[in-house]
Amino acid sequence: MHPKSDVPNPLQGIPIEFVGSFPDPRVRVEPPLPEIAFIGRSNVGKSSLLNALVGRPGLARVSGSPGKTTLLNFYRLPALYLVDLPGYGFARASKSDRAGYRKLITGYLQTRERLAGIVWLLDIRHDPSKEDQQMHELLIESHRPVLAVFTKTDKLSRSAAATRERELAEKLGLQPEQVTSTSSRFGLGIPELASSIIAAGGEENS
Ligand code: GDP
DSSP: OOOOOOSOOTTTTOOOEEEEEESOTTOOOSSOOOEEEEEEBTTSSHHHHHHHHHTOTTSSOOOSSOOOOOOEEEEEETTEEEEEOOOBOOTTOOHHHHHHHHHHHHHHHHHOTTEEEEEEEEETTSOOOHHHHHHHHHHHHHTOOEEEEEEOGGGSOHHHHHHHHHHHHHHTTOOGGGEEEOBTTTTBTHHHHHHHHHHHHOGGGO
16 A cells, blocks of 8 residues: 655645756756756656656656657746756667767756756666666766655555665665655655755755
């Protein structure tokens, strides 16, 4: 059984506005505000998580079959931007697609002055893929604060999910406070993640 979480979500019902989709990681957005970016392998559940966080099922597009967008999607909350970075790990991506993707992400990680944190999504059921490992290296090199979010925990029993959380954190060399387990489908871990995002966004958001 996976009952819905009854902890209040501080981002639920907050005003949110789609700012735009941008190909340039150095894009200037007005007004400048702290940014929290979301990244993960394609199909990891990133759109579902964004929608669950703000309680808007139609905000980000949930796809059965992964597409190939390489745009940064900016959403504005009153005092914070949520930035949906494109997913990685397409089986059909060419060598130049991969190089372009890497340039986009490193450009974003290296240049955003107001980047306050990165939410890195991993499917709780799978060991980190080669692309996940590569992303992990980029994240470490960026020296930005990272919160690893394990997705789709409802696909496992509670005890199996707790064991996997520990195993994955250990494999990735992450401390317990750097990981959080979620189910967008059942709202599990979502209020807690929303609170962490607000805290990372700083004083303007509390
Ligand atoms: P994205 O490509 O990372 O944006 O992933 P999506 O949000 O589009 O989700 C990919 C697939 O995983 C869709 O079929 C979703 O319905 C499914 N999914 C996403 N989150 C969950 C979850 O918490 N539980 C379960 N069981 N399925 C999920």
